[in-house]
Amino acid sequence: MTLEPVLMLTLQVGVPALLSLLLSLACEPLVQPRPAPFRQRSRATLSIHVGTWLVLYALALLVLQRGWLSAGLLNVLYLVVIQSCRSKWDSLKEPFLVQDFEYFLDAIRHPRLYVPFFGLGLAIAASTSGAAAFLAFLWWEPSLITTHGAMVWLLCVASIGGSGALLLGTGLTRLPSVTLDPQTDLHRHGMISYFWAYGLYPTEPLDPSLVPDCLREPHRTASPGSPSSESLSKESLSKESLPNMVIVQSEAFFDPREWQPDLPRDLLPNWDRMRMQALASGPLRVPVWGANTVRSEAAFLTGIDNAALGMHRFMPYRPMASQAIPNLVSALKQIGYRCVALHPYPASFYDRERVMPMLGFDEFIDISSFDVAERDGQYISDKAVARKVHELLAQGSGVQETGPRETGPKETGPQENEQPLMVFVITMENHGPLHLEPASSEWRNRIPHHIETRLQQRDADTLSVYLRHLHNADSMLGELRDSLIEQPRHGLLCWYGDHVPIMEAVYESLGEPSGDTHYLVWSTRDACQPTTMTTAPTKIECLAQRLWQDLAQRQTLRDQAESHQTESERTAPRAAHGTQQQGFELQEQQ
Structure with a gap:
């Protein structure tokens, strides 16, 4: 050459x-x-x-x-x-x-x-x-x-x-x-x-021993902190005594008034009311900021600390798509629950179409069950999701929906009280990118002037869009409360945020929040213990154990609580399984 x-x-x-x-x-x-x-x-x-x-x-x-x-x-x-x-x-x-x-x-x-x-x-x-x-x-x-x-x-x-x-x-x-x-x-x-x-980091199958005992062996162990050592088994729990459970992983939900105290005090009216009635509420420590919802989701459902998953901590659903592991869903199914997952987005996203059946869900309802007209902003509205949950609760109880929702006991079919229902909801309405959505003048005007002046116009619009959808999430919370009160079976509601929203430009001007979200656990019955309001963050992997603890306590104290019910409480205006006060509140609202 x-x-x-x-x-x-x-x-x-x-x-x-x-x-x-x-x-x-x-x-x-x-x-x-x-x-x-x-x-x-x-x-x-x-x-x-x-x-x-x-x-x-x-x-x-x-x-x-x-x-x-x-x-x-x-x-x-x-x-x-x-x-x-x-x-x-x-x-x-x-x-x-x-x-x-x-x-x-x-x-x-x-x-x-x-x-x-x-x-x-x-x-x-x-x-x-x-x-x-x-x-x-x-x-x-x-x-x-x-x-x-x-x-x-x-x-x-x-x-x-x-x-x-x-x-x-x-x-x-x-x-x-x-x-x-x-x-x-x-x-x-x-x-x-x-x-x-x-x-190249070595990955191994998930270790089932990382799952808390109460979820891994629900028939043999009571939950930590339970006042009773009795197990939660089909022998000790009748299906009639178990509550319907609605668990909501609310997209980007947190109480921003703790971050910016001058935001409107009436931003979350249902949250404020239910937090005072809740069995437990407070800040929630989640493993993510702004996205990666499945890390919070997996931590809640399995009770496993995200850091204990090794390399799987970044994509926890990847091994769960092919490996069955004990979790809250499988534990609830062992004591008689029918479990439904509801997410108004394509089932293929995050491989949930494979993961949800492996976790034990009997049914997975995705965006195909919704109409495009049910959007609010870029995604299916929280209102439409709440309506779907109400339909599931009504179907599970045998309630015949023939017209507008009413208070009080419903006409029920032969399936009444046969099987309790757990619905796990993953909302989408408040998902970003928030800056792609036009701001409403109403919510833009609700931002205090001294906060608005510190923000660029685009960033103020982003904040107002978030606050509007957050208020809609609060409305969904109230609708779910009413739905549970109306059912023949008593109900338990768990609500938590998966992560704080992505608003980096807003945070640059106003300062960053802590990164913690918020949660509450609420029941249609009078609480069997004093309300627990914590200031120290609860780890999200401990939240499912908190629900299990409530089931154990409720079974142990159910007869005692019912024996103290007075004749006046039985005859006072109320829904099928709400407290007296909840009955008055629901009657006033409707």
Whole structure:
């Protein structure tokens, strides 16, 4: 081979490979949170970065047969990942994870949930310019097969790919260990080595012993803190004595008046009233900020601390899609419950269509059971979801719905009291991106002036949109309370927020909330114990145990509570299974 072909090959393959590698090293400091400089990290991380880049370049060269096009495409994709890291850190306070790459497919299926956080204008500009550049290089740059022949092209691919694989393999054998704290590990490893470390981290099946005893062996153990050592078994619990249970994981619900005390005091009227009547209420410590709902969801249902899941903590539903593990649903089914999951979004999202049956749900109702006209804003309204829950409760009790809802006992069918019902609800109305929805003047005007003046107009609109949907969630809470009171069977309601909302620009101006959400546990019966209102956060993985504890206490004290019921209470205006006061309140409302 003469000098001229060698020089041309160097310009077509070697130079773009070197420049793209140097550009990737120069761009790594753009990642948020920022990794440590290479000089402060293990040498293995540099070897892994260079080796990975050369292997990827060789693969691109194998497919595209053009050096400059391969280098350009590689750097563009690298910048997309960097921007994704920055966007996730700004919105969710968590670095981009190797597990997050599968969200790129979700972004295609559900673009509204993801693309706006990346930046809609940036996404359009990057896609358009990237496509134009790709086509231009494809037309302008000649193929290596055409200019040098297939043998030379394959030799280039093999030499570059082989060198990269050697460097990568050497680096991986000396890869530093990880802590599973993404911020710490990204800082210590750098982005590419951090991805490799998390991708290669060993994963094992979930350990059932991590599930609390009361959920793992419901027939043998009472719940922690129960006043009785009696087990919750089919022998000690009649189905008639068990309450209907409605559990609501309310999207982005928390009481923002604790964060900004000057927000309207009447923002959450039903919440305020029920919190005073609740068996328990207070702040809730959740494992996420702004998103990743399934981490809160899995912690609640299984009672397992998110940190105890190892690498599964980031995607807890991945192993649960193929592994049955004891949980609240399976425990309730063992004592006679029929369990229904309700989520007004496609069942395929987060693989819930596989996970929910594995958890033990008898039925999973998704968005296909709703009409597009039932939206409020971008998603199915909380009001429509409350209506669906009411229908499930009425069907379960045999109540014949023939007209407007009324107070008092209903005409019931033969299925009355045969099987208690548990409905687990995952709402969507208050899901972001909030800034895509126009603000209503009514709610914009309800923001106190001194708060509004500290915000940009767009950010004030975002806050007003959130507050409006939050108020709608409170209305749903009141509707569920009324539905439970109306049923022949008494009821238990658990309500909690999965995470705080994504409003990063608002937080920059007003300060960040703690990250805790709020919860309450409420019953249609008089509480069998004094109301517990806590100021210290309750961990979400302990909340299901709290519900189980209430079932144990209620069975033990049921006869005693009923024996103290006076004749005046029996004849006072009330619903089928509400307290006297609840009966008066419901009568006044209707």
